[in-house]
Amino acid sequence: MxxxxxxxxxxIPLVHGAGAMPALGFGTLIPDPVATREATRAALEVGFRHLDCAERYRNEDAVGDAMQEAFKAGAIRRSDVFVTTKLWNSNHRPERVEPAFEASRERLQLDFVDCYLIHTPFAFRPGDDQEPRDERGQIVYDSGVTLLETWRAMERLVDExxxxxxxxxxxxxxxxxxxxxxxRIKPAVVEVESHPYLPxxxxxxxxxxxxxxxxxFAALGHAMAPRLLDDPVIAGIARRLGRTPAQVALAWAVQRGAALLTTSVKRSRxxxxxxxxxxxxxxxxxxxDKVATTIRFNSVVETGVPGFIPSGR
Structure with a gap:
């Protein structure tokens, strides 16, 4: 048989922390909190055991509600779910790291977080405004803190x-x-845009x-043009194997040794x-060898400002 x-x-084994991270992750960048809660609940019911969250998404409380519903129903245990969330750019000052983390943890209704990431390496002016801008509409960056100083504050969260x-x-x-x-504590996870058009x-x-x-993230290209799922190489493999282009692209990611995130509000997806x-x-x-297109869909890596919003896929 x-x-x-x-x-x-x-x-995926981690160099420190929670042992291993499920390779298939569900991203929670969903603008509407009701849709976030429903999609997160569906993802857990389907079998996803890795949730990727962020302060910047402004919906951690909805993710927390969905998780608590699943825990209370006895469907899954807290130990079954790997939860990642992220420190936003306006909280890079070392004294702001712990309060930002605690706020995320409380919104998620968790005693601990499995993985905490620095959302981008760019520090913005500290404060409650997530995208501080000057009179010309330009982002105000913070030159008073280095990424390493922020990292030292992150290390203390692991110590505790x-x-x-x-x-x-x-x-x-x-x-x-x-x-x-x-x-002192090496990064366990590096999250970046990556897919067959940006391997x-x-x-x-x-x-x-x-x-x-x-x-x-953006493992399926976020339905942006040029559409990854319409690529003739990936579509051809999908037809040959009797699978969907999305399933081919996701299998490719895991088999080459990466973890990945997908996001959808549709249960079928x-x-x-x-x-x-x-x-x-x-x-x-x-x-x-044969995928010819090369493109980065999200410019956040160059500016610290998110470069897209999720599609309805």
Missing amino acids: EAPDTLRLTK GRARAIGLSNVNLETVQEIVGAA EWDLLDYCRRQGIALLA IEENFDISTIPEDAMQEIR
């Missing part, structure tokens, strides 16, 4: 057991190397060598994105 395919249950693991997001290879070289092979290879989990299985090695190589 053939063994069942377990790709969807893959976990409130964040099991810490990491970086929206960074390039050079920034990751800088923090790894100076850190980030150099960053993935570096993370592998360092034992860092690479977490890919959530089910599709969880229902992945291993694709043949020749398909993996075909994606690497």
